[in-house]
């Protein structure tokens with residue numbers, strides 16, 4: 001897959017018009033004939049501005065495929081995907097974060113974020129301040145001059161998030177970004193992503209296998225069936241976005257109820 005850094009230079013971002021994300025009757029099949037693999041759908045989802053949508057579902061149900069279609073890495077076999085009212089094109093409408101950070105090792109931490117700003121058309125004289133601001137937002141203040149191999153896996157994922165935010169795209173897509181991290185690092189990143197997305201009001205689609213991660217991060221959770229994935233459950237997560245510690249949030253009765261409801265749906269589609 002390509003990354004937001006490989007997209008064309010900006011100046012050409014999606015216009016503000018249209019719903020941030022509209023997925024209508026989307027299906028996707030890999031290959032043709034006897035070797036065809038029906039991977040997804042039909043799926044329909046309307047995602048309003050500021051929503052943090054988390055996709056959960058069994059392995060191979062088409063979560064990454066849906067993200068790839070939303071990113072514009074490929075076109076759907078059937079139906080339509082629109083971001084800001086337009087057909088998505090790689091690097092234009094969405095910043096993407098993958099399971100591996102995929103940083104450029106020949107550039108510093110700041111250099112990685114700076115490149116994304118350059119590709120997004122941010123003028124040279126504004127970039128240093130924006131790099132510092134973005135690194136600060138993801139908890140990496142003062143690390144701009146460090147080499148990417150000198151920082152931990154969790155810190156590398158923070159840089160990847162800063163890089164994805166640098167494009168100021170209407171959408172942020174995250175494909176199991178914390179799956180390779182240890183439990184403590186993962187919790188810290190979840191807390192910071194929750195804060196950053198609530199502060200910035202970013203519209204996001206996040207893929208995970210973890211029901212707890214889904215409830216913790218989401219404003220809405222969609223559970224997909226087995227492949228080809230369709231929507232088995234679509235539930236709003238009506239919990240406070242700020243003002244509570246992670247423990248307080250997890251202690252709310254509504255949190256436990258959502259975990260139970262979503263967990264049951266995941267078990268049911270997997271059986």
Ligand SMILES: Nc1ncnc2c1ncn2[C@@H]1O[C@H](COP(=O)(O)OP(=O)(O)OP(=O)(O)O)[C@@H](O)[C@H]1O
Nearest residue numbers: 030031037039058059060061062063064065066227
């Ligand atoms: N490039 C490809 N060519 C052929 N089949 C593919 C391709 N990519 C994915 N598939 C198939 O499409 C289906 C959906 O895959 P996808 O990676 O979207 O699922 P997923 O839900 O993200 O899985 P996981 O949770 O294991 O990451 C699977 O059957 C997979 O084998």
